[in-house]
Amino acid sequence: MATRAVTMQDVADHADVSRTVVSLVLNNRRSVHIAEETRGRVREAASKLGYRPNASARALARQRSDWYGLVTEIVTAPFAVEVIKGAQDRASLDGKYLLIASTDSDPDAETAAIEQLLEQRVEGLIYATTWHRPVTVPALAREVPTVLVNCFDVEGRFPSVVPDERAGGRRATERLLKAGHRRIGLLNLDPDIPATVGRRLGHHDALREAGIPIVDELEVSGHATADGGFVAAEALLNLSTPPTAIFCANDRMAMGAYDAIKERGLRIPSDVAVVGFDNQVLIASYLRPALTTIALPFALMGAQGVELLAAMAGGQPTTTQTVTIDCPLIERASV
Template sequence: MTGNSSGRAVTMADVARTAGVSRAAVSFVLNERSDISIPDTTRERVLASAAQLGYRRNAAARALASQRSGLFGLVTEIVTSPFAADIITGAQRRTWEDERFLLIAPSEDDEAMESVAIEKLLEQRVEGVIIAASWHQAIRVPENAHQIPCVLVHCYDESGQLPSIVPDEESGGRAAARELLAAGHREIGHLTLPLGIPAQVGRLRGFADELSAASVPLPDRRIVAGDGTAESGYRGAAELLDGPNPPTALFCGNDRMAMGAYDAVKERGLRIPHEISIIGFDDQQALADSLRPGLTTVALPFEEMGAAGVRKLTELTAGSQKTSSHLALDCPLRQRSSVGFALH
């Protein structure tokens, strides 16, 4: 409900007096009761009076009556990350399509704060909650998240009890390998993310498998571990370029490492992509578009993951009995200008 000129909230009784009908008739019309026959003229007077007075239905009261609030919650520490907007955009777009509304609660990568954020969403009577992470990882889910349907995005439950939506890291690694193979590269190096995390393991596995299928080796000496920073990309690229039989192409664990590799390449007087090709991962557009030449990279499907999380949550709140599932979404290649044909 909204206020009138006196500052008091407009009630159904106010609408009834203005329309000249009973309060019951107003209730039937505004609550869209299809089981009660109301003359069209009465319905029109009620709706016109409600609009004139600025009446709004009480969402909390309707939620209590129907046990449905139409609200979903999104808990995340990624509000300030470069990728946050994409997950939120995908989730919001899908909730609008499902005629729902999304409440967003930041957690700042703190388990205690995450639990508090979920509790605040429960107080708003959300029907389900999404927990989204800034990087692909296993997480411990707060106990109160199990009180309602819960879906994990860009992360997965250590216990395997909750459904998760994650990127198919292997598909991204395969896409990068196919791009370099198609350009004729056979001497290829890989600068990895920190060893053991899901993104590093999946990207390397997919990349190596695709090269192996084409009978192209990826020896251990051509794999250099990094930490995801531009500095580690610079060091890794320098190590490979200064070593014996340097590669003609580099696949970097993320775009920041690719940025560092660019510096190492240019310091050595080499041209991208004429003498060496580089592929990144993440499709961090502010970075990939600003590099010269533009960085060919593999995209993480953040917007699609956000939408898929809401889609799964809608299924669960509609009564789906399948609560545990693991959906991996494809990571497509984004071609720009950093891959050229190998010089033989």
């Protein structure tokens, strides 16, 4: 049998005061004079009875809830969960918490989730995705401050926080150039997604700055999987003059490239160096040799998303700016 929740009236009866006095004490209202002995008696009664304030009623009265809503597919994915940790850690600095709604990229589920979060009077929304892409956000999100993380609104209505794909691609190639490589292959992702475009542009930036021509045969696109990386790496290794280093546009493709290199009796990094992208730790740390890679800054993106949201909820002007977050190099042993 369920236990009845302790009410403010129960606390008042136990402390032998009025319900109004209990409300003033528990809401720390100092504008009304109440003896410290009475305040102490009320707090002691509330603690002894296990009283908890009604969050919904308090949110209604204060017109704020101390909650942010997070609408995301990430909770069902093995990747990008650091977005949630980064967002919660940053929110907690302001005494805020996250209400998380899992949607699995279903538009109807997203709309329903946002409706439920708005009913809980969240002060703002974070809309986050597993991989960097354009999205269409349900119109309901415009009712409160909303920030997109690892994605951007196709209509440009909301501010977004995304990884600096181009700078990351440049950094990966610069690492290979620093190791003395001049014939560098690129295993890229499926065409036209932001990661594909940005990482390729950064790769080209680094080559041009080093005075190295861009050679079409050294760039191969494939599926963003280990199998896709294996097939694409095979194509590069079959060239009459194969590359001495390969930049893989994600770590799963790098895992396939490792297999293609090793099947030919070649060694990493002495025969072929490899750099990945994403820093999927379960892959990058446990490949042999461990994979040098570019990290996607999921935790920082989540934290920056909440930083923007807090500013907007605090009344700062809403903008449709895009904030890019740097992608650092994680040095291991494959270069």
